[in-house]
Amino acid sequence: MDKRAPWIITLLLVATFITPQAFAATSIKVIASFSVIEDLVKRVAGDDISITTIVPEGDDVHRWELTPPNVLAVEEADIVFYNGHGLEPWIRHVEAMANDTLTLMALAESANYAPLTIPVGQHKGNPDPHMWMDPKGAAAYIEVITHTLSVRYPDKAAAFQAQAVQAREALALLDQQIKERLEGIPQTNRILTTSEAAFGYFAHAYGFEYAAIWGLGSETLGSAQAMEIMSKRLTDKRPPALFYESTTPYIHMDALAREAGLTLAGPLYVDTLSDTDGPAYNYPAMLRHNAELLHEALGGARAEE
Numbered sequence: 001m002d003k004r005a006p007w008i009i010t011l012l013l014v015a016t017f018i019t020p021q022a023f024a025a026t027s028i029k030v031i032a033s034f035s036v037i038e039d040l041v042k043r044v045a046g047d048d049i050s051i052t053t054i055v056p057e058g059d060d061v062h063r064w065e066l067t068p069p070n071v072l073a074v075e076e077a078d079i080v081f082y083n084g085h086g087l088e089p090w091i092r093h094v095e096a097m098a099n100d101t102l103t104l105m106a107l108a109e110s111a112n113y114a115p116l117t118i119p120v121g122q123h124k125g126n127p128d129p130h131m132w133m134d135p136k137g138a139a140a141y142i143e144v145i146t147h148t149l150s151v152r153y154p155d156k157a158a159a160f161q162a163q164a165v166q167a168r169e170a171l172a173l174l175d176q177q178i179k180e181r182l183e184g185i186p187q188t189n190r191i192l193t194t195s196e197a198a199f200g201y202f203a204h205a206y207g208f209e210y211a212a213i214w215g216l217g218s219e220t221l222g223s224a225q226a227m228e229i230m231s232k233r234l235t236d237k238r239p240p241a242l243f244y245e246s247t248t249p250y251i252h253m254d255a256l257a258r259e260a261g262l263t264l265a266g267p268l269y270v271d272t273l274s275d276t277d278g279p280a281y282n283y284p285a286m287l288r289h290n291a292e293l294l295h296e297a298l299g300g301a302r303a304e305e
Helices: 006-018 035-045 068-076 091-097 135-152 154-182 200-206 224-237 251-260 283-297
Strands: 029-032 050-053 079-082 103-106 191-196 209-214 241-245 263-268
Touching (some): 029 068, 035 050, 035 135, 035 154, 035 283, 068 091, 079 091, 103 135, 135 154, 154 283, 191 224, 200 209, 224 251, 241 251, 241 283, 251 263, 263 283
Parallel strands (some): 029 079, 079 103, 191 209, 191 241, 241 263
């Protein structure tokens, strides 16, 4: 008897009739939970992979609901790479439908990278899931991806290892580029304020004081109490600018900026890449875009530009 939840069976039946095969003809069939993880997986797996991403670019990874094509992809996949630490609440449904041959890998929970904690909101004190916002965290993800792929496809392990070396070198270079772009921001201006507490690792890596209105995007957004706390902080700190994120309603930050007479800048990218024509078309471009926006909005030095 099939022990999967009835809604999963229903979605699968619908998917069988209305969607094409989830993967192209290839021996490597992988799912990524969202676009940032897709980008990192591709850097290790190369072209010899068929990868399906659950949450499309531009959508909210926290509030996604599985679709029939998602369910069909899970049924056909060998590996599901997701972030973990509560970033994707819907992943429990993927776990419920997993068969014995499916590998589920939570990158943040498996990475050799010290977690920070969520500073505010309903999830305060829990591990902050946004480790990829530091290139060193992304490099730790690369290690987990490489090991997982190598175990599942041992005949391709040498290629995975070689591509992982290149990926880590590129991330080290990216880290240095971000540091250089941000170093001209005066210390008194190095105050990063966002809607969701998704930039803790970035702030820690690059020397910013950091605050956010709420913890994770899956919780209540912009409660009256949270807005009041942030309003008082802005009165005390007077940062040069506030920032909103690409998948977050900017009305909360806009209201705070208007009240305090501050500049509102954005969008920053964190939980999704942009489309191919956008400023965050891959992982390095995402961090470079964010660094450039901070440089401009927080008064980065222009002498050498």
